[in-house]
Amino acid sequence: MRLPEQIRAVRPGKNGGSRAAEEPASALEATDFLQSWALRKTIHDRERGACFYCLRRTPANVQCLDHVVPRVRFGRNSYRNLVSCCIECNTRKTDRRARDFLRTLYRQGRLTPAELDARLRALKDLAAGKLRPSGFDGAG
Numbered sequence: 001m002r003l004p005e006q007i008r009a010v011r012p013g014k015n016g017g018s019r020a021a022e023e024p025a026s027a028l029e030a031t032d033f034l035q036s037w038a039l040r041k042t043i044h045d046r047e048r049g050a051c052f053y054c055l056r057r058t059p060a061n062v063q064c065l066d067h068v069v070p071r072v073r074f075g076r077n078s079y080r081n082l083v084s085c086c087i088e089c090n091t092r093k094t095d096r097r098a099r100d101f102l103r104t105l106y107r108q109g110r111l112t113p114a115e116l117d118a119r120l121r122a123l124k125d126l127a128a129g130k131l132r133p134s135g136f137d138g139a140g
Contacts, residue, residue: 028132033065034077040065042133044084052083053093053102053119054110062087068126070095079133080126098123 033039044063051058052066066085069075072095083098093101099120106116125131 028079029129031079032077033079033082033133039133042135043079043082045134046079046131047084050084051086051089052122053085053089053098054105055115055119056086058084058086064090066090066093066098068098068123070097073097079131080129083126 031039033043043065044060049057049060051063063084064087065082066089067075067077068081068083075081085093089101089105092104096104102111102116102119102123105111106113111119122131
């Protein structure tokens with residue numbers, strides 16, 4: 001007897017051939033970046049010591065990881081959903097969407113219009129998988 005996840009469905013591929021319906025995801029996409037200290041560090045290293053949200057330089061002892069899409073909204077522990085930030089931003093963001101929180105920082109005068117635009121672009125790049133963690137640049 002097989003469990004559902006052990007059964008591979010077959011569907012037509014290019015040129016009438018067949019291919020497995022569930023192709024294995026790349027190791028990078030399947031990685032839980034909260035799993036170990038080393039993986040969490042790769043996310044911190046990607047931000048180069050700055051808070052993803054407010055852009056302030058952040059000492060290692062006040063850095064934390066934040067879910068761009070909060071866990072209460074089914075955000076994953078993927079590199080596409082985790083950013084390094086300061087404790088203050090992590091606490092203030094709570095379960096809000098990252099875009100909404102960035103706009104709040106802008107209204108408070110903590111981000112310039114150019115910084116807000118850059119952060120919103122960075123969010124899009126993050127979701128698209130363009131901001132890979134350190135050490136995974138060639139993975140794919």
